[in-house]
Amino acid sequence: MEVNDWPIHEIAALAGVTSRTLRHYDSVGLLAPSRTAANGYRHYDRAALVRLQRILLLRELGLGLPAIAAILDHQESAAAALATHVSWLRAEQARLAGQIASVEKTIAALNEGGAIMAETMFDGFDHTHYKDEVEQRWGKDAYARSDSWWRGLDAAGQAAWKGRVAALNRDWIAAFDSGAPADSAAAQELARRHVEWLRAVPGTPASEPGADVRGYVAGLGEMYVDDPRFGANNGGAAGAAFVRDALALYAEHHL
Amino acid sequence: MEVNDWPIHEIAALAGVTSRTLRHYDSVGLLAPSRTAANGYRHYDRAALVRLQRILLLRELGLGLPAIAAILDHQESAAAALATHVSWLRAEQARLAGQIASVEKTIAALNEGGAIMAETMFDGFDHTHYKDEVEQRWGKDAYARSDSWWRGLDAAGQAAWKGRVAALNRDWIAAFDSGAPADSAAAQELARRHVEWLRAVPGTPASEPGADVRGYVAGLGEMYVDDPRFGANNGGAAGAAFVRDALALYAEHHL
DNA sequence: CCTTGACCTTGACGTTGCGTCAACCTTTAG
DNA sequence: CTAAAGGTTGACGCAACGTCAAGGTCAAGG
Numbered sequence: 001m002e003v004n005d006w007p008i009h010e011i012a013a014l015a016g017v018t019s020r021t022l023r024h025y026d027s028v029g030l031l032a033p034s035r036t037a038a039n040g041y042r043h044y045d046r047a048a049l050v051r052l053q054r055i056l057l058l059r060e061l062g063l064g065l066p067a068i069a070a071i072l073d074h075q076e077s078a079a080a081a082l083a084t085h086v087s088w089l090r091a092e093q094a095r096l097a098g099q100i101a102s103v104e105k106t107i108a109a110l111n112e113g114g115a116i117m118a119e120t121m122f123d124g125f126d127h128t129h130y131k132d133e134v135e136q137r138w139g140k141d142a143y144a145r146s147d148s149w150w151r152g153l154d155a156a157g158q159a160a161w162k163g164r165v166a167a168l169n170r171d172w173i174a175a176f177d178s179g180a181p182a183d184s185a186a187a188q189e190l191a192r193r194h195v196e197w198l199r200a201v202p203g204t205p206a207s208e209p210g211a212d213v214r215g216y217v218a219g220l221g222e223m224y225v226d227d228p229r230f231g232a233n234n235g236g237a238a239g240a241a242f243v244r245d246a247l248a249l250y251a252e253h254h255l
Numbered sequence: 256m257e258v259n260d261w262p263i264h265e266i267a268a269l270a271g272v273t274s275r276t277l278r279h280y281d282s283v284g285l286l287a288p289s290r291t292a293a294n295g296y297r298h299y300d301r302a303a304l305v306r307l308q309r310i311l312l313l314r315e316l317g318l319g320l321p322a323i324a325a326i327l328d329h330q331e332s333a334a335a336a337l338a339t340h341v342s343w344l345r346a347e348q349a350r351l352a353g354q355i356a357s358v359e360k361t362i363a364a365l366n367e368g369g370a371i372m373a374e375t376m377f378d379g380f381d382h383t384h385y386k387d388e389v390e391q392r393w394g395k396d397a398y399a400r401s402d403s404w405w406r407g408l409d410a411a412g413q414a415a416w417k418g419r420v421a422a423l424n425r426d427w428i429a430a431f432d433s434g435a436p437a438d439s440a441a442a443q444e445l446a447r448r449h450v451e452w453l454r455a456v457p458g459t460p461a462s463e464p465g466a467d468v469r470g471y472v473a474g475l476g477e478m479y480v481d482d483p484r485f486g487a488n489n490g491g492a493a494g495a496a497f498v499r500d501a502l503a504l505y506a507e508h509h510l
Numbered sequence: 511c512c513t514t515g516a517c518c519t520t521g522a523c524g525t526t527g528c529g530t531c532a533a534c535c536t537t538t539a540g
Numbered sequence: 541c542t543a544a545a546g547g548t549t550g551a552c553g554c555a556a557c558g559t560c561a562a563g564g565t566c567a568a569g570g
Contacts, residue, residue: 004507046503046504046507047437047438047504050436050437050438050500051436051438054436060354060357061354061357061358061361062354062358071434072434072436073436074434074435074436074439074441076434077434078365078434079362079365079366079434081434082358082361082362082365083362085358086355086358086359086362089351089354089355089358090355092351093348093351093352093355096317096344096347096348096351097348099315099316099317099344100341100344100345100348102315102316103316103317103337103340103341103344104341106316106337107334107337107338107341110333110334110337111334179326179327179329179331179332179333179334179336180329181305181306181309181327181328181329182302182305183302183305183306184328184329186329245305248301249302252301
């Protein structure tokens, strides 16, 4: 007889696996020890080593243990099994490729969305620029009054106002970019500031006692989303939707 | 209030998931129902629906539930998380590509190995062609005797012999191609026939009483593997190894 | 003889995201 | 009053082991 009877740790080392793996293969009936000593210790011979190496080869190719067992126990042709397997691998790879494309598109949309928001949100927030929509939704009167209020401010007053809008704008962008949900505390605090800001403009329903403030705020949110200046057809849509959702939730709970 | 309070099956339908999924998200703390009725029934509002849809969007991108929770609960930036994720996806894709290449190489080797075996195994099995090796391992005498035996056969005798070799050859190829292991009953039966065939050649140790038949058969197997005519450097190597292993196992148990 | 340490055994939980029973309430329509 | 719907909380199953945990075996050393 040759040296042909190794204890579990030795074939494990020979094959580069752990003894746990061998016990597992034994328990699932994939590879039984060639002999079990009186004390219960497992021992393996050369035939077992050959089988083990075949198992590992197939495992590296990505086959599952049942599939490997089917091949080694001759319940299935190796070539056929591998052909089936390779088509499965291809499908997986295609799925991953699709996911990668989606994720990158999302990342690009997030970045671009941020950029677009940075460029346009100032205009977007300054609803006094939505002459037509404002007149259509809340009447000529509303627009005229907020417009005359704006014109009545001096240069410093207008600058201060724009600064306030810009700050609000920056904070919205940061919140959106951080991935915070619309119902997060941060977003709701921004919504509160946004409404506070709206109330400061005379002539808008937000500053009129008894007006439908809730409907006004919600409608404004929708307007942001619908407006192309928010980049409704690209990544910016997500940013506008974020603002709208935050405003809607705030209106629902606090107005 | 609007229609803003759906039972579990309804938001499930709205979002295209099962109620089980929603219960799961609740249990792992990813999405809690907005309200739990006195009877324990879960109810969800629009904010929950928004959050759910965000969850599903990220899920489709392949993120795990903990990662999604981290993003939505603002513990991590969406952009950063997605960037990390995409690199992970790429790594996976590369791994799959490698596996596909390996599997295809294996399939090709199996096929080509079969072809190579079909072309060369005849020569390989006909050990009388291994003049030098045979003389070196078992002496000039052995080779000379088997050679003279071969030359002494008439045309019909040689044809019959070649047919027998070819049949054995075909069966080996079929067995190998079927993926049967070297210790399978089929392979062992072939090994028996192979040895029987060897014994029929006068002058070889297999046909000499008292010779080391076991060592002879094992050595022959190694010779098959080492010989380039078996395509030792390509897919044929697997076929030769199969034959060698089967012979070695047979010799060990029956000779 | 006893201890220590190395090596072995079985048993069982954890991982990922739910699908799939199982056993048991509630509410509503007939 | 009952059956049909729909809800709830467990708990197992899947893939392939990693990772303790508790305990038996065996050879070497004090």
